[in-house]
Amino acid sequence: MINVSKLKKGIIIDHIEAGHGFEIYKELHLNDIDDVVVLLKNIPSKKMKQKDLIKIETDMQIDMTVLGLIDPNVTINFVKNGELYKKISLTLPKVVNGIMTCKNPRCITQYEDVKEIKFFLVNEDKKQYRCEYCDAYTTFIDEE
Amino acid sequence: MLKGRHLIEPGDFQLNEIESIMQLADNIIADPEGYSLVCKGKLLASLFYEPSTRTRFSFEAAMLRLGGEIIGFDDPNNSSVSKGESLGDTIRTIECYSDIAVIRHPREGTARLVSKFANEMPIINAGDGGHEHPTQTLTDLLTIRKFKGSCDNHVVGVCGDLLFGRTIHSLVKTLSRYQGIRFVFISPTELKMPAHILNQLDPKSYQETTSLDEVINSLDILYMSRVQRERFVSEEEYLRLKNYYILDKKKMKGAKPDMIVMHPLPRVNEIATEVDADPRAVYFAQAKYGMYVRMALIAKLLGVEDRK
Numbered sequence: 001m002i003n004v005s006k007l008k009k010g011i012i013i014d015h016i017e018a019g020h021g022f023e024i025y026k027e028l029h030l031n032d033i034d035d036v037v038v039l040l041k042n043i044p045s046k047k048m049k050q051k052d053l054i055k056i057e058t059d060m061q062i063d064m065t066v067l068g069l070i071d072p073n074v075t076i077n078f079v080k081n082g083e084l085y086k087k088i089s090l091t092l093p094k095v096v097n098g099i100m101t102c103k104n105p106r107c108i109t110q111y112e113d114v115k116e117i118k119f120f121l122v123n124e125d126k127k128q129y130r131c132e133y134c135d136a137y138t139t140f141i142d143e144e
Numbered sequence: 145m146l147k148g149r150h151l152i153e154p155g156d157f158q159l160n161e162i163e164s165i166m167q168l169a170d171n172i173i174a175d176p177e178g179y180s181l182v183c184k185g186k187l188l189a190s191l192f193y194e195p196s197t198r199t200r201f202s203f204e205a206a207m208l209r210l211g212g213e214i215i216g217f218d219d220p221n222n223s224s225v226s227k228g229e230s231l232g233d234t235i236r237t238i239e240c241y242s243d244i245a246v247i248r249h250p251r252e253g254t255a256r257l258v259s260k261f262a263n264e265m266p267i268i269n270a271g272d273g274g275h276e277h278p279t280q281t282l283t284d285l286l287t288i289r290k291f292k293g294s295c296d297n298h299v300v301g302v303c304g305d306l307l308f309g310r311t312i313h314s315l316v317k318t319l320s321r322y323q324g325i326r327f328v329f330i331s332p333t334e335l336k337m338p339a340h341i342l343n344q345l346d347p348k349s350y351q352e353t354t355s356l357d358e359v360i361n362s363l364d365i366l367y368m369s370r371v372q373r374e375r376f377v378s379e380e381e382y383l384r385l386k387n388y389y390i391l392d393k394k395k396m397k398g399a400k401p402d403m404i405v406m407h408p409l410p411r412v413n414e415i416a417t418e419v420d421a422d423p424r425a426v427y428f429a430q431a432k433y434g435m436y437v438r439m440a441l442i443a444k445l446l447g448v449e450d451r452k
């Protein structure tokens with residue numbers, strides 16, 4: 001396995017389903033930060049066969065909501081002074097505010113400039129959310 | 145308290161709140177004169193972003209019969225809407241002049257969106273695309289109450305386009321909150337009740353069938369609906385499904401003597417005109433109750449019913 005320098009501080013997003021790493025990279029806007037970011041893809045994994053992994057050497061806060069939507073199975077490790085000090089797993093958020101957009105072509109939010117649309121989790125398995133305005137079901141990423 | 149609240153979908157109100165609207169509607173029906181000035185000095189904004197003469201007349205007649213006044217439009221091309229003004233700006237402006245607003249719009253979710261811009265002015269959803277039309281549901285409930293005594297303990301047959309019918313979805317969701325309601329869903333397989341509605345019901349509370357003849361004798365209420373042409377890509381398919389159920393005298397023979405036939409109107413051909421004379425056909429009375437229930441709703445949201 002490639003050895004990327006050991007992280008002194010920051011966040012390691014582990015157990016990302018292979019292929020979702022870049023999606024997370026984009027959604028967290030990691031391109032816009034000046035800190036060191038490493039995206040590893042297709043790492044051999046016992047549990048998952050292959051996984052992606054992201055290391056961010058930063059003090060910034062991560063918006064967990066978006067991670068839960070893209071890949072609720074990831075683990076997030078927080079590192080300080082070279083030591084792991086917190087490890088969390090994610091679940092799908094019950095309510096999502098301002099991250100998703102409604103895919104119903106008849107929904108008013110497609111025509112008016114609506115900020116911060118609220119979505120309510122309706123089906124955990126299908127990752128379906130209900131739009132607060134039109135009640136249509138939407139998923140955050142398109143099912144392939 | 146309903147004063148100052150919005151009605152975007154029937155679920156916005158508790159059953160006891162709906163009940164209080166029904167009771168006020170009863171009082172208004174018993175003494176329309178007594179309520180003819182309760183909205184004096186109040187202004188209703190009637191915002192119809194798509195034409196719907198029936199619904200608009202019902203609301204405007206309701207407000208006028210309460211002694212209130214109306215401003216508004218029924219053709220957005222003649223209003224500032226066509227100049228690209230946002231809904232938020234329109235509502236904020238309207239609120240400067242009006243006490244209550246009724247909105248009809250072709251896009252789903254519009255009424256909910258608009259209600260976020262109104263500070264104190266109650267918003268009533270008069271239909272937002274295929275989404276909700278709560279005053280139709282209130283109309284249906286008042287009709288059931290008037291003819292059957294209450295909304296509890298009925299076998300309710302719902303027949304026609306159960307897939308796209310928003311009126312039906314709202315009614316079924318709302319009636320399921322009452323006691324002892326059993327549904328019989330009657331539709332061609334292509335137009336069955338969608339899963340997202342069935343999932344909200346107790347599986348023991350409904351049955352599905354394609355045959356109206358087989359079940360009509362078990363019903364206390366038969367709610368008919370039309371099949372809408374615009375839902376179909378092929379004209380052939382539309383014509384076939386449109387003629388699937390036609391309620392006529394012969395079918396009515398198999399029904400209970402006190403069953404009522406309801407329909408949100410306008411009908412196409414799903415109820416033969418020969419049924420109109422049958423005392424069990426209550427769909428024209430339904431339209432009248434629609435106005436009374438809107439009177440009660442407006443008076444409640446404005447908090448003026450005690451001005452009587």
Ligand SMILES: [Zn+2]
Nearest residue numbers: 102107131134
């Ligand atoms: Zn929507």
